Amino acid sequence: MTSTYIEAGGHVRVYDDAVRTHQVFPLGTYRVHFSSKEGFSLVKIDDLTVGTERIYGGRDRKVAKIFRSYALADRSLGVMLSGDKGIGKSLFLRMVAAAAREQGLPVVIVSEDHDGIVEFLDSLDECLIVLDEFEKIFPAGRRGHGDGSNRQNQFLSLFDGLSSVKRIYCLTVNDVADVSTYLVNRPGRFHYHMRFEYPGPEEVRQYLLDQAPNAAPEEIENVALFSRRARLNYDHLRAIAFELEQPETLFSEVVEDLNIKSIEPSTYRIEARFPDGKVWSEEVEMNLFERGDVGRTFELRNGTRSIFASFVPKDLIFEPDGGIFVPITRLELLDDEDEEPEIYPTSVGLTLIGQAAYGFGL
Structure with missing residues (x-):
């Protein structure tokens, strides 16, 4: 040695x-x-x-x-x-x-x-x-x-x-x-x-096409649209892809059972459009998928004026294109003097932010 x-x-x-x-x-x-x-x-x-x-x-x-x-x-x-x-x-x-x-x-x-x-x-x-x-x-x-x-x-x-x-x-x-x-x-x-931002709908589609080739196209589209409403990370997508590979799997059923419940609030851009064409907007953190029967209240400001809007998440309308809207008839509004405003917005929409489309393209 x-x-x-x-x-x-x-x-x-x-x-x-x-x-x-x-x-x-x-x-x-x-x-x-x-x-x-x-x-x-x-x-x-x-x-x-x-x-x-x-x-x-x-x-x-x-x-x-x-x-x-x-x-x-x-x-x-x-x-x-x-x-x-x-x-x-x-x-x-x-x-x-x-x-x-x-x-x-x-x-x-x-x-x-x-x-x-x-x-x-x-x-x-x-x-x-x-x-x-x-x-x-x-x-x-x-x-x-x-x-x-x-x-x-x-x-x-x-x-x-x-x-x-x-x-x-x-x-x-x-x-x-x-x-x-x-x-x-x-x-x-x-x-x-x-x-690093959350994947947007296009990345979600491509990921599922690659990782779940046997998934029904309409179910892949449902996941892509859902990603515009709630943030999905790659751990979530990996679990979803595994489930969608199984025959006759519906995403609406998968999302109820998987351990991907949103416990952290997401950031949404809320826009209220008025009859005169003006748009009041604000970015708000909220969780739309927990306690859906409990009201959410947010403030919209325009210069020195404010309105306070309240809605219940279970009343939200999720459009096929991924848009999220609050039915005007289900919306409660108060101005900064705690009175009902004279003019209501024609529409109130929510857009999830913090996805790849809003980041640096990573």
Whole structure:
């Protein structure tokens, strides 16, 4: 057996012939590990891969943009991926990791917080550093997290990109509100902030055509129209596709049984059109699919005037084209003096926002 002798800081450690030394950072995927006895190290793990899953929404172009910019930059590049769970951040991250390896860049995943993590990361050679669920692992000290300390600001000097070694830093974030204000809207630290929105009707149709080829066309259309009324993520669509592949499955029955009930409010643009052609509009957060017999009230403003409108979700009309309307006869209106307005709107419609059609086309 051949021994390997490694000297560091005046100490010589003896290892068996399983030890290998490298002059450059070996290509691969690693997770940062910490122990109180040995400090930080890298543990090799399986590569993050995309597999045969089809990519929707032109995200391959976004990946190409990241690496094109990195090649042109003379400093590190920061990329922030934000959006709710289940809408494709993890898949996009796997795409970025695969592209990094193709470029000869090792991938380092950071999944735990320990003092000294920044110094350790800054000791690494050129690579892609991934910090998944950044605001969860490194709380900003708001909303009652942990002991109130801000664990994100320790990265500011690293993310400034002025290190002698060039790297890509890629964060995934579920809630931007929990990210330090020193990171959001700071292109010097994060050149890209790619927001992931919910898939719109066209993406929903294409996904189901690919993943549920035996589904009835009218049922696929029903799902696409439903996506204009409630937000569906890819986890939802995966479950729906599985069900629609079964013979004679009706989406109206599937949606009642699947674990996809909307418990979080969605944002809707409410527009009230009046006989004189004026449109009063407002964006309102509400959940239309829970407690449908309980009234919802919202305020519409036009200059210094306001009207307060109330309706019951079970009275809503869902049009075949995806439009949502409140029957005027079922609408209760009061002006800002708590009196019934002299002129009623001719129509009141709701449009779900926060889908791909309203985002950056990711």
